[in-house]
């Protein structure tokens with residue numbers, strides 16, 4: 001994030017502009033506008049309720065059967081980096097909402113955030129002893145020292161929950177790390193990474209769609225920022241892109257329900273992501289990829 005303003009984005013309800021897009025939109029023709037909005041999730045075959053998050057959507061793009069495992073509630077074990085990342089996010093949110101955290105109060109602030117969240121229970125599973133917590137807090141302090149250098153102008157909210165329910169029993173959910181109002185109008189959605197930046201494109205597109213569905217507004221821009229490395233990825237969503245993501249979400253829902261309704265197996269696509277797959281132990285394709293990649 002460099003603090004530069006983004007160009008203004010269109011509101012979903014802007015008549016002429018919308019008309020030009022939606023009159024030719026197959027997704028619009030096929031979809032059910034559950035909120036009266038012009039952007040919709042296209043029809044999906046009936047089936048069990050489906051709750052799609054950014055994580056499961058990204059997983060589906062990589063490997064449908066991994067997404068299926070997550071939708072069935074199978075997740076990998078907690079990890080130390082995940083614990084550290086969650087704590088850092090709570091500290092970032094605390095800073096944004098309550099102001100800077102003094103150096104001498106930082107340790108206590110971290111412990112309060114742990115105590116007020118599920119991190120308290122995860123400490124047991126990860127066998128993190130209170131005595132070894134200090135080292136982790138120092139790592140979070142290092143991230144926080146970098147985080148405070150990012151400009152905060154226009155901040156409107158942190159850890160903002162978003163949800164959209166379609167008429168077909170498909171729910172889209174997400175939580176955006178931070179929302180900023182841009183000088184030129186509109187909003188910027190930011191996702192903080194505490195590790196490497198990775199490839200955040202699909203995640204950001206999913207958030208853009210969800211924001212548009214819930215807030216009736218296309219975000220001016222969306223960005224992912226690695227607090228650890230300083231790398232960032234910034235994009236300016238368009239209605240055409242959002243329609244494309246809506247179609248992908250519908251395709252995911254249809255694929256999942258098709259598999260569940262008929263009892264058929266989903267495709268497995270192996271890759272570097274197999275390492276963190278919750279069903280790696282029962283997946284020969286993933287194990288072969290792991291052996292190859294080492």
Ligand code: SF4
Pocket residue numbers: 063065066268269270271273274277278279280283285286287
């Ligand atoms: S281990 Fe790899 S190929 Fe197998 S289900 Fe998981 S992500 Fe897919």
